[in-house]
Amino acid sequence: MEALRGEVAKVVVGQDPVVSGLVIALLCRGHVLLEGVPGVAKTLLVRTLARALAIESTRVQFTPDLMPGDVTGSMVYDARTAEFSFRAGPVFTNLMLADEINRTPPKTQASLLEAMEERQVSVDGTPRPLPDPFLVAATQNPVEYEGTYPLPEAQLDRFLLKLTVPLPQRDEEIAVLQRHAGGFDPRDLDAAGIRPVAGTAELAAGRKAVAGLRVEPDVLAYIVDIVRATRTSPSLQLGVSPRGATALLATARAWAWLSGRDYMTPDDVKALAKPTLRHRVQLRPEAELEGVTADAVVDAVLAAVPVPR
Incomplete structure (x- = not known):
């Protein structure tokens, strides 16, 4: 855990409780709702955590015109074979960042219900299992409600944790500016030297140990x-x-x-x-x-x- 926090701290200042919450969700096979104003490194935090755990991650920007098939995947017609084949959506990953989940209509929000609870996606009557581990980290803005669709109780209850991502303290914000003044690029995690400190085997062993507590x-x-x-x-x-x-x-x-x-x-x-x-x-x-x-x-x-x- 300390090694993981150390890797995340290379690009994200503070936010140790959020890192701990995401790791707890991975150990419990749960999902996390991140709430914070824009610009507090929610997306960067999730990307960095996925890199430090050597797991695959995807990001989906939830918008009013996003369709359920854009998340889960859909059947696509192949003219060469004259047959339909399944094209997997971004939900087929280990760590999915659902950015601004409350900006999409309820029918698209509901496309995640089966994935979050059953860890599978059913398209055209065929259930397709999701990778293991699988975690949805959804974000929402707590202050801007225009053009949003509040999550229903049934979906909120499927999130294991709701974590608030606070604004940084004065010293932390100074440290953020110092990094940017020194040439730090949050889009380039390779330059930041993020290295894997754990993987799926360690997560599986951790789950087994937690279950035996x-x-x-x-x-x-x-x-x-x-x-x-x-x-x-x-x-x-x-x-x-x-x-x-x-x-x-x-x-x-x-x-x-x-x-x-x-x-x-x-x-x-x-x-x-x-x-x-x-x-x-x-x-x-x-x-x-x-x-x-x-x-x-x-x-x-x-x-x-x-x-x-």
Whole structure:
């Protein structure tokens, strides 16, 4: 993990929590929703991570005129053979960057549902498996809503984590400018000296180790109590589903393993609660008008639910 952060830091200043979140998603076979204003290196971060892990990556710019077949692939007529053949879309990769996913209509957003959940694409009645590992890293702009199509709850729930990509601190922004003043080109990762520090074999071994991590019954009950508390929160009209509980178990378990332990603690659950649950709850309109945020509700739930000893 330290080697991976070191490689990413060659081109991206800061953003260690986002790197950790993407690695957790890879270990848990999940997907990530990245939210941040334009220009905070979301695309560069994903490209660099793919290079450092020696996995294939593609980028799709989601636009209002993008069609489902442009993502999944489609049947193409071959005049030489007088037959139709399947031409794979950009979803057939290890790490797919779905840039500004909320700028495309719901029918194109839905083209990713089967890929994200079943890890396959069905075209012309034939299911086609996707490569392993497979991760969708989708980005969206939190402040610009004109011409966008908000993701439905069913699709939001398929994202393992929602990570916020913050603006850099003053010192970090100075470091960014110093690199650019020195001739740094973010489009040329070869010149930056990014080298693979892990691969699919290491990811597979990591998944196996995470799956074998010890979890005590009291910690499982703690996760259930947190999830059930969101369903009765007066600020929420939609709480966390059972899928959210299994997601929190998976992410906390991966975080415990990355921290060098073979067991999980309530602190691991707390550390991953907000990125795992913030997009799975829906605020009541009156709470939104009062300025309540999903993160604040999750914090209140964590403060109210007794921690096992």
